[in-house]
Amino acid sequence: MLRGQTMHPKTRPLSCLSKNPRITADALSDKSGFDVYIPDLFNGDAIAPSFREGTPEVPGEQMSIGTKISFAGKFLTTLAPWLFRHRQAVTLPVVDKFFKTLRSKYGITRIQAVGYCFGGLYALLAGSKEHHLADAIVGCHVSLTNKTHYENLEVPVAFVCAQEDYQFTDALRAEAEQILSRKPEIPSKFLLTEGTLHGFAARPNPDNPVIMKAYKQANDFIVEWAKTHL
Known part of the structure; x- marks a missing residue:
């Protein structure tokens, strides 16, 4: 979300493949009046939506034994190699450029x-002392982060959090809140949504009213943060 010499407040997808980011970006642009640009961090090599078939959608839901076995297999054959192809040494230069x-x-x-899941890490890096590429950031159910990423933040930062999240766990969220509470010069805020799991803000189920309510809350939260800090 951008403020500057913008031509019109609509989304500009830059090599983005999935429909979901475009839908969300248009919603954010319409609500805020800011331009929204979407980078392709993966050079067309995005994880297929089918990767998460059969995984839980609501808190407390358990995967069947068969789904667990299938997911473990897909992790080894699909996700692990993908994460290596898009390791930080490869992805950060794309973000920087x-x-x-x-x-x-x-x-x-x-x-x-604004970074979702995998992109949440790069939103944090964009707002860090070392890189300082952005003037404000929002992380939505961020992944692959540790306390060092929160200690290095130096711009206003907000977080959209799921009720249950195996990546941004309750313990990690509490640690992040504690770290940021010791930095009163950096505005920070956390939105904890109800009835949600990791990924809800990036790929909401339009047929689930609880998730759609949280998705809209997340979008409003992102827009308000931009209007306050841009």
Whole structure:
């Protein structure tokens, strides 16, 4: 979400393959009046939606034994190699170039980075002391992070959190809150949604009213953070 020399408040997808990010980006742009750009962090190599077939959608739901075995197999054969192909040494330069291009080519002066799941890590890096690519950030059910990422933040940061999240666990969220509470100069805020699991804000089920309510709450939260800090 951007403030600067923008032409019109609509989404500009940059090599984005999935429909979901475009739908969400259009909703954010319409609500905020800001331009929203979508990078392709994976060079067309996104994980297929079918990867998560059969996994729980609501808190407390358990996977069947068969689904657990199938998911473990897919992790070894699909997700693990994918994570290696898109390790930080590969992905961070893509992120760095994306933000710098927005400023140099499009004349953008203020940027809020919003990262979902895997992208949440790169939103945090974009708001870190080391990289400082963004002026405000929002992480939605962030993945692959540790306390160092929160200690290194130096821009206003907000988090959209699921009720149950195997990546951004209750313990990690509490640790992040504690770290940021010791940095009063950096505005921070956490939105904990009800009836949700990891991934809800990126791929909400339109037939589930509880998830759609949380999805809309997340979008409103992201927009409000941008309006406050851009």
